[in-house]
Every structure is written in structure tokens, then in C-alpha cells.
Amino acid sequence: MLSQKLIENVLHAALSKGGDFAEIFVEDKLSTRIRLVGGLIENNISGRDYGVGIRIFDKLNCIYAYTNDSSEENLIKVAKEAAAALKSAPMDLTLNFLKGNDRDINPIKIIPSTVDKKNKVGLMKRAYEVAKNYDPSITQVIVNYLDEDQKVLIANTEGVLAEDRRVRTRFSVASVAAKNGEMQEGFYGPGASMGFEFFDKIDVEEVAREASRIAKTMIDADYCPSGVMPVIMDNEFGGVLFHEACGHGLEAAFVSKGTSVFANKLGQLVASPLVTAIDDGTIPNGWGSTNIDDEGTPTQKNILIENGILKSYLIDKLNGRRMGMESTGSGRRQSYKFAPTSRMNNTYIAAGDSSLEEIIANTEWGLYAKKLGGGSVNPATGDFNFAVMEGYLVENGKIVKPVRGATLIGNGLKVLELIDMVGRELDLGQGMCGAESGSIPANVGQPPLRIKSLTVGGRKEDK
Amino acid sequence: MDYRQLSQEILNRGKEKFQDLEVFIQNSKEIEIRVFKGEVDKYGISESGGLSLRGISNEKMGYSYTEKLDESSIDMLIDEAYENSKYIDSPDKEIIFEGSDEYQEVKIKPGNLTSIPAEEKIQFLLDLEREALGMDKRVSSIQMCAYQEFQSERYIMNTKGVDLSDNNSGAFVYISVIVKDGEDTKTGLSYRIFNDFNEIDYKEMAKEAVEEGLSLLGASPIESGSYPIVFKNTVFSDILSAFGSIFSADQVQKGLSLLKDKIGKEIACDLLTVVEDPFLANGFYSRSFDDEGHKTMYKKIIDKGVLKTYLYNLKTAKKDGVESTGNGSRGSYKSPISIGPTNVYVEKGDKSLEELISSIDKGLYIINVEGLHSGLNEVSGDYSLSAYGYEIEDGKIKRPVNQITIAGNFFETLMDIEAIGNDLEFSMPMFGYVGSPSIKVKKLSISGE
Known part of the structure; x- marks a missing residue:
């Protein structure tokens, strides 16, 4: 993407006023987004993101600059402007690029840009028909198609000169059901680090039915009761629980500064012994998988919590310096516009040995959260929240009726201790995770599990 | 080139x-x-x-x-x-605009951000951090102490003769402090949005953040139930902003807004007036033309509780047989034209925050909500948000409250407004630059203990 000579010159310019590490990140990304509303293609936009980020470390200080103009003249200028924030003597630099990338954990069969848009549009229309005709209560359906093909080059003064290509495809359906002046929405949006062959793996009609099924179920649902109760969370996107309650708190960005509730807790029991949690950037074709992270470090499978004991954090280079620890291949960023920091890839709680049926049968009264929406957390306090998209009331070990409008809140350190049943059927769900270094694709996951008691925010007060 | x-x-x-x-x-x-x-x-x-x-x-x-x-x-x-x-099959008439006859000028006080050397900005943050850390022994560390500044420019040029450009600038300072008392950890924050560096005061910000954090120590949930609520000004503006799409003509036409067929009807308490003012002095989204090159205009969206207009771009206006309201908006050059607000605010009322609080026997003053991107549904109006604030008893703040959710339906909340404060404040711009005074609502469902 850039010549080795140019890269060397930029890295030299970046360290011309001191500093002990310099990095260049080049990104060239093609994306296509198509949107269908009410059966008709409404928008169809494609384009190219292109830019270069230059980063300098001076011990624990980080300087970051980016630009769209990758001419040698401009890159040297930007590198020197960034270096101007430092006031020391130039660092003696011998560049020897030995660390490349020869992995291919996300093999791609069909590059999206080689596929006729007619085929993409065709899938969307098929999904629309199925979603719309699912039930008379479905009044509106929106289908979104996304593909992107991101090429990156990362080089640094530690000898990394690596390229990676990240191809991703996502397909989502949002269905709206209406009745008596009320509306409810159902959403389902699978994605993967795959090309157009993704559609051999998923059935768009099933995606459509799932979105409409949720909307239809929720329009007929009563409001969720509020209060503290046992909560059963199903697999797949239920993993947003661990992602918010704990995952962000394990990111070195917070841990290294002591601003996470999980700081200084390595080796300690932080969860129920039933909990083993993993972040794995190497799952083949996983939505959050890459060969190398956005700092050029190969991704890896990190055991975060094993049988309740905290084993590892998620670490990037800069925060690793602060902690005196190696990167775990977790340095990620949305684009060249962001300096990378520690982030999750594909994070999940490992399978246990109960079945979902057993968990429900063992619950006298509580909430079964079948589908969850998004959430957020304050890593300093550990307080988290997330939304239930599809919920059911459980009474005497049986699902009795659907309930809507619930939010779950709690505290990360406490909630992991309260997990008292873990199921067998592990599955992952796809989401976009937003934090300091932008919005990135990440898998969340878990088997079905039960939390002994959690605050459920609903609108119905009496039990 | x-x-x-x-x-x-x-x-x-x-x-x-x-x-x-x-x-x-x-x-x-x-x-x-x-x-x-x-x-x-x-x-x-x-x-x-x-x-x-x-x-x-x-x-x-x-x-x-x-x-x-x-x-x-x-x-x-x-x-x-x-x-x-070639693949577009929406029958809506697409328009490349020929330009408005005239554009009202935006009178923005020129900022001084670019003339302030970086050292001074750094010094401000260092002072802010030091001040906050030194203010109380219980301040254990600083979660974030940051400054962000931007200068942006926009050009629109088309084959119908539109040739427009403008620029915008602004800055934020943000501090989030962590306070600890034993195992009890809380955060407090303060931020400023500005265009004139001399307007900000680090001592004031440090005090605000630290006091907020300390005041929350010892917080616990409140018993689940239904309570009258006072929303802090910036909290109500965040919620209003998150529900902004209900006013979009595009959402209405697609059957995704419950405000369909509600023009001229009462949709809120008659104390509530919501204004969009693209010419607001110091408005973060002030502009004389929208992203389609159409002139912007001052308007009341809700006037004394009555819905007066939706927000239109050219395409949706043509469909409804009205004029564009100058709300054609693109998130960025990567997005197609949609509809977005500029500066929107709730007109201030005549009650002070203290008066709002003192009118409640038993209720809550909510100073922060979380989960705005996930815990609310613009289509149904339902929301359930993680929140914290203070319990009000006999008209006074009694104690801090956390680990609760507030739940309701936004359309019902608009009707349930009982009083509006005089303390209009804008929150961090997200979907538009949105402001509100503190607002008292008759009752909301609280989930706590």
C-alpha cells in the first residue's frame, strides 16, 4: 500500500524529536450499504475510506495524527508535526522489518465487490417478503445489507511490517408490528468475517422470520414487572451480559490506570466458579476475528476468567507498557481516525452442563430474557445496563407469557458471582461495540445461564 | 487540485x-x-x-x-x-435543489480556539486534573480529563447552480473523577462546550465533578414503585434528543412514528414548547443552509403542547405537499440525505430547580441516565433506563439513589409534565444540539429494591 522506503522515512520523521516507538497505520476500505424500506430499495451507497494514522510513544505518552493524503511530502509533514509535541533528541533507529502476517484465519471465497448488486438486492427483497407476510400485525420492514473490504498495513519501529485484509458481511432485518396505536420492533442481524459466501451459511428468510417473530410476540406482550428477581438469559446475544458487565472492565485502557473495578484482581475469585470466560480473536470467520490486531500483533485466544478466577486482561501496546505486560493481541480501532486501544474481539462464557429446559424448570418465578438489545457500563463503578428485546415471565418452572420493555441493571463484580446455572448450548451473536477507539465489530456469546437475582426495570409495579 | x-x-x-x-x-x-x-x-x-x-x-x-x-x-x-x-426502486421524487432565494445569516460570535497555543490548553487540563485530585481525600483518581477541538468546513456544489460553503468550530472539555469511600466507588463529571477559551473555568469544573461524585457516595436503590420525578435539565435534553426521530417526516411517512396524523393536536402538556432555532447564538448546529442547500428556518415544533410541524427535507416535503423545513441532513459524506435537527430546545418555564424539588413530598431527582442507545424504543416510545440521582422527601434532597431504572413511555411522559424549570441547558451534541430546563413529571415507574 506504501513503499517500504516511504514507511521508513515516515517512522524516522516521527522519532525526529525523541520518543521511543513509532507506528504507521494505512487503511483502504471499500464498503457498500443498501437499505430497503417497505419493499423498496431506498438507499444504495458505496465508497472508499482512505487514510493514514501515525502514532508516537514517548514512554507512556502517546501522540496520534491522521490524514487522508498519503503523499510522501504530506506524510513526512504530518509525522514531523506530531513529533513537534516532543522536545528531545532524535532516537537512534535501525529498522529491520521481520514481523509480518502470514495467517489466514478468515478465508474468503467471494469478494463482495465481485458480486453483481442485483444479487444483493435480490436477497433483501426475499427477506422483505417473508418478514412482511409473517403476520398481519407486521406493518413495516427495514432490511439493511452491508459489506466491507478493509485493507490495512501496519508498520512500527519494533520490526512489524504487516498487511491484513478484513472482509465482512452483515445482513439485518427490523420488523415493526402495530396494534391499537402501539408499535413494537423486532431485530435480527447476523454477520461474519466472510464474503458473499456468507449467504450460503445463513438463510435470509430465517433472519426475516426471526425479526418478525420477535415483533409479533412483543406487540402481544404485557409490560414487564419491575423489581429484583432471578433472570435467565439465553445464548447468542445474551452474551452482551458478560461484554458489558465484565468485558469492558478487563480492558487494559481502564485496568492500567486503576480506573476499573477489576484492576489488581488477577488470580482472585471474581465470579462464580461456574464461569469461564474467553476472548478469542482467532475464531475462523468470526465477526470480531482478525489475523493481526490493529497494532500488528497476532490475535490470540485469551482465557480471561477460569472457573471464577481472573486470569488475564485484554492488553494493547501502550497500556501494556503502563502495566509491564505484553499485548494480548487486543489493540483495535474503527479506522485510521482512531488510535488503537484494548478492545474485545469475540467474547463469550464457556458452556456448562445444564440445559435451558432444566434452568427454566428450576426457576420458581423470574424473567427469561430470550433476546437482548444493547447496553453500556461505567468501568469505574462496574454499573451496567442493557435492554431486553424479547422477554418472558417464568412461573413455577414454566414460561407463562411474553413481557416487554425491560432493562436489566447491576454491578459487574457482583453479577458474575450470582450466576448459579450455566447451560450447554453456547452460541455467539454479532454486535457493534463502541468505545474510545471507535465502533468495531465484536461477537458476544454465552450458553443459556441464570443469575440468581438482578434488578429488572419494567413498568408494572405489582407482582 | x-x-x-x-x-x-x-x-x-x-x-x-x-x-x-x-x-x-x-x-x-x-x-x-x-x-x-x-x-x-x-x-x-x-x-x-x-x-x-x-x-x-x-x-x-x-x-x-x-x-x-x-x-x-x-x-x-x-x-x-x-x-x-440503477437499483433504487423507491417511487419518491428525488431532487437536486436549485437553491433558496435567500439565506438568513447566522451571527456567531467568533471563537478564539485557534489562536490559543496548545501549551495553554494542556495547562488548563493539568490545572483541572490537579484541582480535582486535591479537592478531597476521597477523590482517588481521574477517569478522564480531556480536551477536544475541531474546525470544520462544508461545501455543496451542484448542477442546478447551488454553490454554498460554511464553516464551524467548537471545543469540549470533559472531566470524570472517581471518588472512593472504602469499597464504595462513584464517579462525578463535568463538561463544557464552547467556542471561546476564556469562557471556561477549571476551578468551577473541578468543583462540579467532585461535588457530584461525593454526593453520590452511599447511594442505594429505592423501593420499587411509582414516583414523581424531576429530571435534571441535561437528562431531559438527552432523552428528548434520543427520541428526536419521532419528529422526522421520513419516520412518519414510513409508519415508524406514533406522531402520524397528530399535527395540530395536543401531544404534550400545555406548558411545553419545543423550538428549533438554526440561528441560535453559540448554537453548536447553527447554520443558514441544510445539507441539501435549502435555507434553514426558526420554528416551533411543539407550541404549548400542540404539535405544529414535522421536520422535513426536500423529498419528504414534496410527498406531503409542503415546503422543506431545512432539515435535510447527512450524518457525514458517507451517508445519504436524511432528516436531522439543528439546535432544538425546550423553552424555559418560570420555576427554579429548588421550586420543582420542593413541590414533591416523596420522589426522585434524576441527574443521570444510561443506556439511551439501547434502553429506549423510538418507534413505541417505551423507555427503561438505568439511572441515578437523589431521593426527595418533604420537598428536600434526602439521600443519593443508584442502581434503579426509570421506565415509561415518552408520549405519556410528554403529557405528564407538571412543571418546567428556568434553567435551560444544552447537553453534549449527538443527534442535533439539544437543550432543556429541568422538568417535573407526574410519575414514572421506578425499579429498585
Whole structure:
């Protein structure tokens, strides 16, 4: 993407006023987004993101600059402007690029840009028909198609000169059901680090039915009761629980500064012994998988919590310096516009040995959260929240009726201790995770599990 | 190649394939500074931008964009936009605008951000951090102490004769402190949005953040039930902003807003007036033309509880047989035209915050909500948000409350407003620049213990 000579010159310019590490990140990304509303293609936009980020470390200080103009003249200028924030003597630099990338954990069969848009549009229309005709209560359906093909080059003064290509495809359906002046929405949006062959793996009609099924179920649902109760969370996107309650708190960005509730807790029991949690950037074709992270470090499978004991954090280079620890291949960023920091890839709680049926049968009264929406957390306090998209009331070990409008809140350190049943059927769900270094694709996951008691925010007060 | 020349070249060449075309360019320069423990932790500088092309061929609009702004991108832009247009089958009439007759000038007080040296900005943050850390023994560390500044420019040029440009600038300072008392950890924050560096005071900000954090120590949930609520000004503006799409004509026309058929009808308590003012002095989103080149205009969206208008762009206005309200908006050059607000605020009432609080026997003063991107549904109006604040008893703040949710339906909440404060404040711009005074609501469901 850039010549080795140019890269060397930029890295030299970046360290011309001191500093002990310099990095260049080049990104060239093609994306296509198509949107269908009410059966008709409404928008169809494609384009190219292109830019270069230059980063300098001076011990624990980080300087970051980016630009769209990758001419040698401009890159040297930007590198020197960034270096101007430092006031020391130039660092003696011998560049020897030995660390490349020869992995291919996300093999791609069909590059999206080689596929006729007619085929993409065709899938969307098929999904629309199925979603719309699912039930008379479905009044509106929106289908979104996304593909992107991101090429990156990362080089640094530690000898990394690596390229990676990240191809991703996502397909989502949002269905709206209406009745008596009320509306409810159902959403389902699978994605993967795959090309157009993704559609051999998923059935768009099933995606459509799932979105409409949720909307239809929720329009007929009563409001969720509020209060503290046992909560059963199903697999797949239920993993947003661990992602918010704990995952962000394990990111070195917070841990290294002591601003996470999980700081200084390595080796300690932080969860129920039933909990083993993993972040794995190497799952083949996983939505959050890459060969190398956005700092050029190969991704890896990190055991975060094993049988309740905290084993590892998620670490990037800069925060690793602060902690005196190696990167775990977790340095990620949305684009060249962001300096990378520690982030999750594909994070999940490992399978246990109960079945979902057993968990429900063992619950006298509580909430079964079948589908969850998004959430957020304050890593300093550990307080988290997330939304239930599809919920059911459980009474005497049986699902009795659907309930809507619930939010779950709690505290990360406490909630992991309260997990008292873990199921067998592990599955992952796809989401976009937003934090300091932008919005990135990440898998969340878990088997079905039960939390002994959690605050459920609903609108119905009496039990 | 300069932008004008490049744009002209694209328009000229694109004429072969399109009836009409438009180029939209956004550029920005940004500075970001963060300090941690008395040192600059991060220093970021950037200059970037992008160009979007859209064109009408056979009455269909195709879009493309690029961040590689040079001669080599021209053919790709035209070919992609043309190819994309072929698949559009929405029957709505697409419009490349010929321009408004006149544009009202925005009178913004010129900022001084670029003339302040970086050292002074860094010093401000160092002072802010030190002040906050030294204020109380229970301040254990600083979660974030950051400054962000941007200068942006916008160009719209099309084959109908529109040739417009403007620029905007602004900055934020943000501090979030962590306070600890034994195992009890809380955070407190303070931020400022400004265009004049002399307007901000680090001592005031440090005090605000630390006091908020300390006041929350010892917080616990409240018994679940239904309580009257006072929303802090910035909390209500965040919620209003998150529900902003209910006013979009596009959402209404697609059957995704419950405000359909509600023009001229009472949708809120008669104390409530919501204004959109694109000419607001110091308005973060002040502008004289929208992203389609249409003039912007002052309007009341809700007047004394009655819904007066939706927000329109050209396409949705044509569909409803009305004029565009100047709300054509693109998130960026990567997004197609949609609808967005500029500066929107709830007109202030006549009660002080103390009066709102003192009117409640038993209730809550909510100072923060979380989960706005997930815990509310713009289509149904339902929301359930994690919240914290204080319990009110006999008209006075009694104690801090956390680990609760507040739940309701926004359309019902608008009707349930009982009093409006006189303390209008704008919150961090997200979807528009939105402000509100503190607001008292009759009752909401609280889930706690």
C-alpha cells in the first residue's frame, strides 16, 4: 500500500524529536450499504475510506495524527508535526522489518465487490417478503445489507511490517408490528468475517422470520414487572451480559490506570466458579476475528476468567507498557481516525452442563430474557445496563407469557458471582461495540445461564 | 487540485451519465488532548475529510463517496453512483435543489480556539486534573480529563447552480473523577462546550465533578414503585434528543412514528414548547443552509403542547405537499440525505430547580441516565433506563439513589409534565444540539429494591 522506503522515512520523521516507538497505520476500505424500506430499495451507497494514522510513544505518552493524503511530502509533514509535541533528541533507529502476517484465519471465497448488486438486492427483497407476510400485525420492514473490504498495513519501529485484509458481511432485518396505536420492533442481524459466501451459511428468510417473530410476540406482550428477581438469559446475544458487565472492565485502557473495578484482581475469585470466560480473536470467520490486531500483533485466544478466577486482561501496546505486560493481541480501532486501544474481539462464557429446559424448570418465578438489545457500563463503578428485546415471565418452572420493555441493571463484580446455572448450548451473536477507539465489530456469546437475582426495570409495579 | 476545481471536474464529467449531480465535501481539523497524573497522556492532531457524489439518472438517485481526494477517484465516484442508482426502486421524487432565494445569516460570535497555543490548553487540563485530585481525600483518581477541538468546513456544489460553503468550530472539555469511600466507588463529571477559551473555568469544573461524585457516595436503590420525578435539565435534553426521530417526516411517512396524523393536536402538556432555532447564538448546529442547500428556518415544533410541524427535507416535503423545513441532513459524506435537527430546545418555564424539588413530598431527582442507545424504543416510545440521582422527601434532597431504572413511555411522559424549570441547558451534541430546563413529571415507574 506504501513503499517500504516511504514507511521508513515516515517512522524516522516521527522519532525526529525523541520518543521511543513509532507506528504507521494505512487503511483502504471499500464498503457498500443498501437499505430497503417497505419493499423498496431506498438507499444504495458505496465508497472508499482512505487514510493514514501515525502514532508516537514517548514512554507512556502517546501522540496520534491522521490524514487522508498519503503523499510522501504530506506524510513526512504530518509525522514531523506530531513529533513537534516532543522536545528531545532524535532516537537512534535501525529498522529491520521481520514481523509480518502470514495467517489466514478468515478465508474468503467471494469478494463482495465481485458480486453483481442485483444479487444483493435480490436477497433483501426475499427477506422483505417473508418478514412482511409473517403476520398481519407486521406493518413495516427495514432490511439493511452491508459489506466491507478493509485493507490495512501496519508498520512500527519494533520490526512489524504487516498487511491484513478484513472482509465482512452483515445482513439485518427490523420488523415493526402495530396494534391499537402501539408499535413494537423486532431485530435480527447476523454477520461474519466472510464474503458473499456468507449467504450460503445463513438463510435470509430465517433472519426475516426471526425479526418478525420477535415483533409479533412483543406487540402481544404485557409490560414487564419491575423489581429484583432471578433472570435467565439465553445464548447468542445474551452474551452482551458478560461484554458489558465484565468485558469492558478487563480492558487494559481502564485496568492500567486503576480506573476499573477489576484492576489488581488477577488470580482472585471474581465470579462464580461456574464461569469461564474467553476472548478469542482467532475464531475462523468470526465477526470480531482478525489475523493481526490493529497494532500488528497476532490475535490470540485469551482465557480471561477460569472457573471464577481472573486470569488475564485484554492488553494493547501502550497500556501494556503502563502495566509491564505484553499485548494480548487486543489493540483495535474503527479506522485510521482512531488510535488503537484494548478492545474485545469475540467474547463469550464457556458452556456448562445444564440445559435451558432444566434452568427454566428450576426457576420458581423470574424473567427469561430470550433476546437482548444493547447496553453500556461505567468501568469505574462496574454499573451496567442493557435492554431486553424479547422477554418472558417464568412461573413455577414454566414460561407463562411474553413481557416487554425491560432493562436489566447491576454491578459487574457482583453479577458474575450470582450466576448459579450455566447451560450447554453456547452460541455467539454479532454486535457493534463502541468505545474510545471507535465502533468495531465484536461477537458476544454465552450458553443459556441464570443469575440468581438482578434488578429488572419494567413498568408494572405489582407482582 | 483544489476542491472547487475537483468538484467542477466531477460535475462536468458526470453530466454524461446523470441529469443532475451534486458534490458534498466535509473537511475537518481536530485536536485532542488528554492528561493523566500530571502528564500529557495523549495528544492527537488530524486533518481529514471526504467527498460525496450523488446524481439523478432516470429519476433515481445514486450515491458514492471517497476519502481519497484526487483526480484518480473521479471515475470511480461517477461509475459507482451511476451503478447504485440503477437499483433504487423507491417511487419518491428525488431532487437536486436549485437553491433558496435567500439565506438568513447566522451571527456567531467568533471563537478564539485557534489562536490559543496548545501549551495553554494542556495547562488548563493539568490545572483541572490537579484541582480535582486535591479537592478531597476521597477523590482517588481521574477517569478522564480531556480536551477536544475541531474546525470544520462544508461545501455543496451542484448542477442546478447551488454553490454554498460554511464553516464551524467548537471545543469540549470533559472531566470524570472517581471518588472512593472504602469499597464504595462513584464517579462525578463535568463538561463544557464552547467556542471561546476564556469562557471556561477549571476551578468551577473541578468543583462540579467532585461535588457530584461525593454526593453520590452511599447511594442505594429505592423501593420499587411509582414516583414523581424531576429530571435534571441535561437528562431531559438527552432523552428528548434520543427520541428526536419521532419528529422526522421520513419516520412518519414510513409508519415508524406514533406522531402520524397528530399535527395540530395536543401531544404534550400545555406548558411545553419545543423550538428549533438554526440561528441560535453559540448554537453548536447553527447554520443558514441544510445539507441539501435549502435555507434553514426558526420554528416551533411543539407550541404549548400542540404539535405544529414535522421536520422535513426536500423529498419528504414534496410527498406531503409542503415546503422543506431545512432539515435535510447527512450524518457525514458517507451517508445519504436524511432528516436531522439543528439546535432544538425546550423553552424555559418560570420555576427554579429548588421550586420543582420542593413541590414533591416523596420522589426522585434524576441527574443521570444510561443506556439511551439501547434502553429506549423510538418507534413505541417505551423507555427503561438505568439511572441515578437523589431521593426527595418533604420537598428536600434526602439521600443519593443508584442502581434503579426509570421506565415509561415518552408520549405519556410528554403529557405528564407538571412543571418546567428556568434553567435551560444544552447537553453534549449527538443527534442535533439539544437543550432543556429541568422538568417535573407526574410519575414514572421506578425499579429498585
